[in-house]
Structures are given as structure tokens and as C-alpha cells.
Amino acid sequence: DQQVKQNSPSLSVQEGRISILNCDYTNSMFDYFLWYKKYPAEGPTFLISISSIKDKNEDGRFTVFLNKSAKHLSLHIVPSQPGDSAVYFCAATYSNTGNQFYFGTGTSLTVIP
Amino acid sequence: KAGVTQTPRYLIKTRGQQVTLSCSPISGHRSVSWYQQTPGQGLQFLFEYFSETQRNKGNFPGRFSGRQFSNSRSEMNVSTLELGDSALYLCASSLGSLGLTQYFGPGTRLTVL
Numbered sequence: 001d002q003q004v005k006q007n008s009p010s011l012s013v014q015e016g017r018i019s020i021l022n023c024d025y026t027n028s029m030f031d032y033f034l035w036y037k038k039y040p041a042e043g044p045t046f047l048i049s050i051s052s053i054k055d056k057n058e059d060g061r062f063t064v065f066l067n068k069s070a071k072h073l074s075l076h077i078v079p080s081q082p083g084d085s086a087v088y089f090c091a092a093t094y095s096n097t098g099n100q101f102y103f104g105t106g107t108s109l110t111v112i113p
Numbered sequence: 114k115a116g117v118t119q120t121p122r123y124l125i126k127t128r129g130q131q132v133t134l135s136c137s138p139i140s141g142h143r144s145v146s147w148y149q150q151t152p153g154q155g156l157q158f159l160f161e162y163f164s165e166t167q168r169n170k171g172n173f174p175g176r177f178s179g180r181q182f183s184n185s186r187s188e189m190n191v192s193t194l195e196l197g198d199s200a201l202y203l204c205a206s207s208l209g210s211l212g213l214t215q216y217f218g219p220g221t222r223l224t225v226l
Contacts, residue, residue: 004155006155034214036217041219042219042220043117043203043205043217043218043219043220044156044203044217045217046214046215046216049214089155089156091156099146099161099163099168099169099205099213099215100146100158100161100169100171101146101156101215102158103148103155103156103157103158104155105153105154106155
């Protein structure tokens, strides 16, 4: 049972525009969420996280939004750059059970120069 | 600080054999988690070790096992390999406090023939 879902397998965006990657989850106990970026032949790289006590977190060009009532989070990348082309995974956990993270299936982002 | 290292990077085995993968966490990190990544399935949580004890376990058969040593290095073992075990196996480490960010190694690509 996939508790974290990324329903868009791929996304293409023009350089300089906004990229919006979406993620839905089913478990209301999740209280910590993360986004990872993955290049081929490398392990995922941590991008940004958000706790359930917040609804927004920013780090440079990356902003994560959390809508707890909709069980939905999104990652905004502004402006998008060709180097952002990668597979993006969202992940969730409930922090009182140790480091067991649930990952989505990923969205492949292509930024077109 | 050196990142998470995994050995070997690539491995080819035949059905019925067993395999051991190794992971060295970031210095000071006490939690090590293992994930299996297959196409279309995202990252599936195998288990997490903290201070040489298995703290969490995912929904995988008993053929998948692991252990952690006193220096926090971890090994994962898969016995009686099946074709479906072909995957990228990723190790991630974190400081160990509940719900903190995990940092991934490059993975071991296992092919079962």
C-alpha cells in the first residue's frame, strides 16, 4: 500500500519558469516531510524538509508547501535551471517511530534550456 | 566530512546465491537505514539500525537481514536470491534522533541472473 504518492511520473518546464512538483499522502500520522533529488547512478540528495507544524518552508530557489487538511505537499522551484533536471522524490515519516521514511515513486523533471 | 559509502557499487549474482552489502555512515551518525529501489516502486524501506539494534523493519521477507556494528557500519544480507531482488540498494545515515534528515550513499546495483 503506497502511503506517499507522486501521480506525475514526469514534468517538463522551460528554463526560468516555475516547476511545481506534487505529492499526496494518506497517513495523517505523518508529521515530517522531505524532498530529495536524484541523478542517475547517484543516491538521493536531500533538498528541503518541512514539519507538520508549518505550512511553508523556503530555501533559496526551493519552497515546500504543506496542506495538512488535503494531505498534500508541493515543491516549487523558481526559477528552474537545466541543472535541476533530475528525479524528485517526496518522503514522509512520523517522528516518534525512528527513521522509517515512506517515499513516493518519483517525478522526473526536465528543464528545457 | 566524508559522505555515506557503499560497497560494492555493482554486483552480479545468480539465483539461489546469497549476497552481503556494506554501508559506512557519515562519521558521527548512529542510524543506518536500507532501501530497495526498483523501477516504478520508488524507494521501499527495508530496515533501520540504531546503536546495533534493529529499530524499524519494512515489509520484506526474512531472506533480507541486516546488522550494525559498534562503529555504526552496517551490512545487509540477502539469502536465496531471486530474480526480483535485482534492484538498487541504498543506504542512508542520520544522526539518530527521531525523524532527522537521512543522507544517502550512491547505492549498490544488484543484478540477479
